[in-house]
Amino acid sequence: MFEDLRDLYQEVIFDHNRNPRNFRIIENASREVEGFNPLCGDRLTLYLNIVSGVIEDASFQGSGCAISTASVSLMTEIIKGKTEGEAETLFSQFHKMTTTEGEVDWAAIGKLAVLAGVKDYPARVKCATLAWHTLDTALKNEGQLSISTE
Amino acid sequence: MSALDVLSIRKDFPILTQKIREKPLIYLDNAASSQKPDSVIDAISNNYRFDYANIHRGVHTLSQRSTDSFEGAREKVRVFLNAESVKEIIFIRGATEGINLIAQTYGRSNIGQDDEIIITAMEHHANIVPWQILCEQTGARLRVVPMTERGELILDDYRSLFNSKTRLVSIAHMSNALGTVNPVAEMIKTAHSHNVPVVLDGAQSAPHMTTDVRALDCDFYVFSGHKLYGPAGIGVLYGKQALLEAMPPYQGGGDMIRKVSFQKTEYNDLPYKFEAGTPAIADVIGLGAAIDYITGIGLDNIAAYEDDLLRYATEQVNQITGLRIIGEAAHKGAILSFVLDGVHPHDIGTLLDTVGIAIRAGHHCAMPVMDFYQVPATARASFAMYNTEQEIDVLVSALKELIKVFR
Numbered sequence A: 001m002f003e004d005l006r007d008l009y010q011e012v013i014f015d016h017n018r019n020p021r022n023f024r025i026i027e028n029a030s031r032e033v034e035g036f037n038p039l040c041g042d043r044l045t046l047y048l049n050i051v052s053g054v055i056e057d058a059s060f061q062g063s064g065c066a067i068s069t070a071s072v073s074l075m076t077e078i079i080k081g082k083t084e085g086e087a088e089t090l091f092s093q094f095h096k097m098t099t100t101e102g103e104v105d106w107a108a109i110g111k112l113a114v115l116a117g118v119k120d121y122p123a124r125v126k127c128a129t130l131a132w133h134t135l136d137t138a139l140k141n142e143g144q145l146s147i148s149t150e
Numbered sequence B: 001m002s003a004l005d006v007l008s009i010r011k012d013f014p015i016l017t018q019k020i021r022e023k024p025l026i027y028l029d030n031a032a033s034s035q036k037p038d039s040v041i042d043a044i045s046n047n048y049r050f051d052y053a054n055i056h057r058g059v060h061t062l063s064q065r066s067t068d069s070f071e072g073a074r075e076k077v078r079v080f081l082n083a084e085s086v087k088e089i090i091f092i093r094g095a096t097e098g099i100n101l102i103a104q105t106y107g108r109s110n111i112g113q114d115d116e117i118i119i120t121a122m123e124h125h126a127n128i129v130p131w132q133i134l135c136e137q138t139g140a141r142l143r144v145v146p147m148t149e150r151g152e153l154i155l156d157d158y159r160s161l162f163n164s165k166t167r168l169v170s171i172a173h174m175s176n177a178l179g180t181v182n183p184v185a186e187m188i189k190t191a192h193s194h195n196v197p198v199v200l201d202g203a204q205s206a207p208h209m210t211t212d213v214r215a216l217d218c219d220f221y222v223f224s225g226h227k228l229y230g231p232a233g234i235g236v237l238y239g240k241q242a243l244l245e246a247m248p249p250y251q252g253g254g255d256m257i258r259k260v261s262f263q264k265t266e267y268n269d270l271p272y273k274f275e276a277g278t279p280a281i282a283d284v285i286g287l288g289a290a291i292d293y294i295t296g297i298g299l300d301n302i303a304a305y306e307d308d309l310l311r312y313a314t315e316q317v318n319q320i321t322g323l324r325i326i327g328e329a330a331h332k333g334a335i336l337s338f339v340l341d342g343v344h345p346h347d348i349g350t351l352l353d354t355v356g357i358a359i360r361a362g363h364h365c366a367m368p369v370m371d372f373y374q375v376p377a378t379a380r381a382s383f384a385m386y387n388t389e390q391e392i393d394v395l396v397s398a399l400k401e402l403i404k405v406f407r
Helices: A003-007 A011-018 A066-079 A084-099 A106-120 A122-140 B006-011 B038-051 B061-081 B095-110 B129-138 B155-160 B184-193 B241-246 B281-297 B299-317 B345-353 B367-373 B389-406
Strands: A031-037 A042-051 A054-063 A143-148 B089-092 B116-120 B141-145 B166-172 B198-201 B220-224 B235-239 B257-260 B265-267 B323-326 B335-340 B360-362 B378-382
Touching: A011 A066, A011 A106, A011 B389, A031 A122, A042 A066, A042 A122, A054 A066, A054 A084, A066 A084, A066 A106, A066 A122, A066 B345, A084 A106, A084 A122, A106 A122, A122 A143, A122 B345, B038 B061, B038 B281, B061 B089, B061 B235, B061 B281, B089 B095, B095 B129, B095 B166, B095 B198, B095 B220, B095 B235, B116 B129, B129 B141, B155 B184, B166 B184, B184 B198, B235 B241, B281 B299, B299 B323, B299 B335, B299 B389, B335 B345, B335 B389, B345 B360, B345 B378, B345 B389
Parallel strands: A031 A143, B116 B141, B116 B166, B166 B198, B198 B220
Antiparallel strands: A031 A042, A042 A054, B089 B235, B220 B235, B257 B265, B323 B335, B335 B378, B360 B378
């Protein structure tokens, strides 16, 4: 029945939605940012431990749709071990992939490419980018913060 | 099923014949906005094609034609609501503007520091925020009638909210998020026994049941054209004449005045006092056509048919494991709000769209209702007179498939 949905909902997305990775709290995290999308009620808290400019640990808590859950789960996997600068570069690549026609560095994007389908579903782009906007805020600000997509 | 020729009704709505992603469109987002019959579309385009000019002061033929159609629509609204006089029928942009108008005119003149306004736990943001703005301006307070888990107002608590500070009650006739039809006649009696006037938000109820403002004895009533198979951007405020006459104007401008000089302005009579500027002329005429259309079918017939649809849909979705209906009041309009274990409402909405089914997913402009049920959002299928049991069958089988995909 849902033949068309595979453009958007690839198996990797279902997998991360069923079993989100790094779904836990980091006690005494160096960064803790809450991201909220008031349109759909998606809410997540991102925890980062940054030591000497390197993201040593990343995790999240919260609830959202399959797209937003898979996006944040994949993000915490991929940014672990990256420097802050590398994570920022990934953010801009991800932003390009989901919103504009700009040239995307697919090698850098890696398995985040499973989320490329949201580009054709404008109402769902924010579901995929919430995690990354939350990360962007976490990288630019020390301590605890809260952001909203609207 | 009731005496309603659904197939012939469907033929009146051109949008319903199209395909979405190669599947026949199944439009179940009627609580957000309903589709328009040919007669409404034609009334609007014919006005622009043949009769359009500004109304009320023109001496030429077109102005007279547009004025006649415009004022004719006002009379249709009067009959539709069973108001006493066309002076009580004010054209506005929609229910939201109506409530803001009441808050900023009646409210600013009659509600002050420490006074209280009663609303309910199931209000749309449009019946919360205008009162919060008024409270900020005046120092008044909002009191909220609580509801049960089934989504029914607790009337004992409502009665006990009244005190010497209560100045106004504003309640939804029907909840857009839950479908609950509130016992407004009884609630109005209670308020009047304390000499407190009542605003009824009819945005959700007007398309689905007969409204008689004199039988209900409400003091104000608002509704929107776009949910009533009419144009978007037009709506109606009804107010009892004595109340409207005592209220200051909402906006100043042309048409709402009788005489203007730099020293003093004399305001126009009702209803024009509240209709500053050139109104949405063609849309008012379109609203008149929408009222003709539904009164031609008969609101009692529509209500009976939609009731059957709701009962059928409720039975069918109740057989889906892991589905929970949000809002199970004994008296409900044709709205089915639900959540599915393990599937977020937005995913439900996107997946259903891929098979041509349009539903709403989100907080339905009723965030306090979502908080009450501790859900971030719900999926909502809302039915109209052009929907069928076959469409509900497609919805139900799609929901069953969707659960399999997610697990």
